[in-house]
Amino acid sequence: MALKINSAIAVCGGKLLKLSHFSSCTGTDMDVNLYLPKQYYTSIDDSKLIPSVLYLSGLTCTPQNASEKAFWQIQADKFGFAVIFPDTSPRGDGVATDPEGSWDFGLGAGFYVNATEQPYSSHYKMYDYVHKELPEVLAEEFGSKVDFFKNISITGHSMGGFGALSGYLKNINRYKSCSAFAPIVNPSAVPWGQKAFTGYLGSSNKEAWDGYDPTKLIKHVENLNGNKILIHVGSNDPFLEKHLRPHLLQEAAKGTFWEGKIEVNFEDGFDHSYYFISTFVPQHAEFHAKHLGLI
Amino acid sequence: MALKINSAIAVCGGKLLKLSHFSSCTGTDMDVNLYLPKQYYTSIDDSKLIPSVLYLSGLTCTPQNASEKAFWQIQADKFGFAVIFPDTSPRGDGVATDPEGSWDFGLGAGFYVNATEQPYSSHYKMYDYVHKELPEVLAEEFGSKVDFFKNISITGHSMGGFGALSGYLKNINRYKSCSAFAPIVNPSAVPWGQKAFTGYLGSSNKEAWDGYDPTKLIKHVENLNGNKILIHVGSNDPFLEKHLRPHLLQEAAKGTFWEGKIEVNFEDGFDHSYYFISTFVPQHAEFHAKHLGLI
Numbered sequence: 341m342a343l344k345i346n347s348a349i350a351v352c353g354g355k356l357l358k359l360s361h362f363s364s365c366t367g368t369d370m371d372v373n374l375y376l377p378k379q380y381y382t383s384i385d386d387s388k389l390i391p392s393v394l395y396l397s398g399l400t401c402t403p404q405n406a407s408e409k410a411f412w413q414i415q416a417d418k419f420g421f422a423v424i425f426p427d428t429s430p431r432g433d434g435v436a437t438d439p440e441g442s443w444d445f446g447l448g449a450g451f452y453v454n455a456t457e458q459p460y461s462s463h464y465k466m467y468d469y470v471h472k473e474l475p476e477v478l479a480e481e482f483g484s485k486v487d488f489f490k491n492i493s494i495t496g497h498s499m500g501g502f503g504a505l506s507g508y509l510k511n512i513n514r515y516k517s518c519s520a521f522a523p524i525v526n527p528s529a530v531p532w533g534q535k536a537f538t539g540y541l542g543s544s545n546k547e548a549w550d551g552y553d554p555t556k557l558i559k560h561v562e563n564l565n566g567n568k569i570l571i572h573v574g575s576n577d578p579f580l581e582k583h584l585r586p587h588l589l590q591e592a593a594k595g596t597f598w599e600g601k602i603e604v605n606f607e608d609g610f611d612h613s614y615y616f617i618s619t620f621v622p623q624h625a626e627f628h629a630k631h632l633g634l635i
Numbered sequence: 636m637a638l639k640i641n642s643a644i645a646v647c648g649g650k651l652l653k654l655s656h657f658s659s660c661t662g663t664d665m666d667v668n669l670y671l672p673k674q675y676y677t678s679i680d681d682s683k684l685i686p687s688v689l690y691l692s693g694l695t696c697t698p699q700n701a702s703e704k705a706f707w708q709i710q711a712d713k714f715g716f717a718v719i720f721p722d723t724s725p726r727g728d729g730v731a732t733d734p735e736g737s738w739d740f741g742l743g744a745g746f747y748v749n750a751t752e753q754p755y756s757s758h759y760k761m762y763d764y765v766h767k768e769l770p771e772v773l774a775e776e777f778g779s780k781v782d783f784f785k786n787i788s789i790t791g792h793s794m795g796g797f798g799a800l801s802g803y804l805k806n807i808n809r810y811k812s813c814s815a816f817a818p819i820v821n822p823s824a825v826p827w828g829q830k831a832f833t834g835y836l837g838s839s840n841k842e843a844w845d846g847y848d849p850t851k852l853i854k855h856v857e858n859l860n861g862n863k864i865l866i867h868v869g870s871n872d873p874f875l876e877k878h879l880r881p882h883l884l885q886e887a888a889k890g891t892f893w894e895g896k897i898e899v900n901f902e903d904g905f906d907h908s909y910y911f912i913s914t915f916v917p918q919h920a921e922f923h924a925k926h927l928g929l930i
Contacts, residue, residue, distance in 0.1 A: 609645035
């Protein structure tokens with residue numbers, strides 16, 4: 341569990357920490373980046389913890405991609421929250437990956453679920469890792485000034501957008517708000533999700549699939565505080581029709597506590613890249629800042 | 636010369652165009668990125684051309700690095716200027732590189748000079764390329780709305796910071812303003828510069844070396860409009876003492892028109908990365924916007 345600070349890089353008014361630690365969930369060393377905003381270094385009010393935003397990256401990413409390209413830092417400084425950038429899968433010797441070597445399953449594609457099928461169940465416990473172990477590990481080092489448990493919001497991109505939606509609905513009393521960039525919303529019904537769920541959860545385990553699928557979860561989770569879920573997706577996203585299909589979440593919400601609360605913004609001309617993400621990070625930052633009590 | 640638009644990516648309020656064209660200077664195809672701000676797409680005042688900022692990247696970079704990580708786009712939209720991201724050297728079959736395969740000479744390390752020494756003189760004509768041919772090529776396609784000749788400023792990072800200082804001082808009536816991020820200011824006196832100048836210009840051609848060295852040029856160039864040159868450098872930059880040494884430009888400016896006009900900001904804790912660049916891009920953008928008549 342001991343956290344190693346590999347580097348502390350000055351960015352904007354704060355620091356990006358490149359961290360690593362042994363994870364008992366995954367049985368591997370895990371990399372994670374943490375942006376501590378300027379308020380971490382300058383605040384004189386120690387009685388108020390700095391809230392945090394958990395950002396889950398998409399297929400193939402490491403903690404570096406979003407740290408370098410999504411440009412959360414200036415927003416984190418503006419509002420005063422920390423940003424957590426976990427890795428997208430366990431890595432290292434002995435970690436199984438797709439036997440076909442594809443980029444949409446296995447290494448870099450953990451889908452934020454707890455695998456039940458061999459050989460993946462040995463290490464691919466990304467659900468427990470990001471929602472349970474990681475906050476404990478970070479709090480051990482930074483918990484006296486940053487809140488990783490109670491005043492925290494969740495967001496992510498693509499596979500990580502799925503991870504955010506799924507993790508939010510499964511922990512509705514935990515996260516203050518949820519947003520997503522170009523998320524997979526109905527993994528059970530689209531190729532990326534079906535491949536991942538088949539590999540990690542087994543082809544016939546419908547209960548396990550439903551237990552992670554936002555379009556199923558949303559029917560059983562009350563939305564007591566009336567929060568909306570904020571989604572942006574680009575109209576030129578090449579994965580929109582085949583893998584993302586965000587309208588399916590809106591349809592699933594009909595007749596539930598969430599009807600009318602799934603805000604999907606189609607953005608004309610935008611694609612699936614970090615150019616898209618970085619453009620709309622300011623809106624998502626403001627959304628979360630409101631729910632975190634920062635504005 | 637014909638410009639090929641390989642893609643037009645929506646970013647912030649404008650578009651990042653990934654372009655390529657055959658260069659008669661370098662005798663190769665060249666990649667270049669161009670960010671056209673929202674004003675390009677929305678302005679109804681066609682009588683006023685959109686100014687531009689030429690950003691010269693550092694060692695090893697392609698046009699992609701700064702496009703993805705420096706985050707000029709939001710600033711370009713804010714003030715209303717285009718940003719040009721050229722490549723750092725010719726590339727392709729037949730382009731000589733460092734026989735030792737290092738990353739600080741040859742491919743990705745053209746140093747924005749016109750090589751006179753074989754085998755580099757066949758293709759390494761980056762000075763003529765960025766200051767003469769490239770604006771002509773871009774103007775052919777976008778010149779009716781963007782000013783690439785008269786209302787243009789120049790900036791860059793590291794090797795590109797040298798390129799910006801050198802190109803500015805050699806074209807004092809061309810560029811409206813110059814800034815640099817962690818620049819090499821006295822290439823004749825530091826290892827990176829000495830290696831490049833020896834390879835491209837010959838070891839004994841002092842006149843050619845002086846003709847590109849900002850600490851020499853500054854003694855012969857009048858600063859008629861009284862503009863300062865804006866420089867930022869990180870106190871934790873690992874190249875500061877060996878390769879950058881920005882105080883040498885301030886010292887060289889003593890007794891010249893430029894005395895007191897070289898503003899070097901040492902930024903505590905910052906390194907040489909895009910995290911450093913992106914943090915200070917807003918200040919450089921505002922500096923250039925003033926000189927481009929945008930504020």
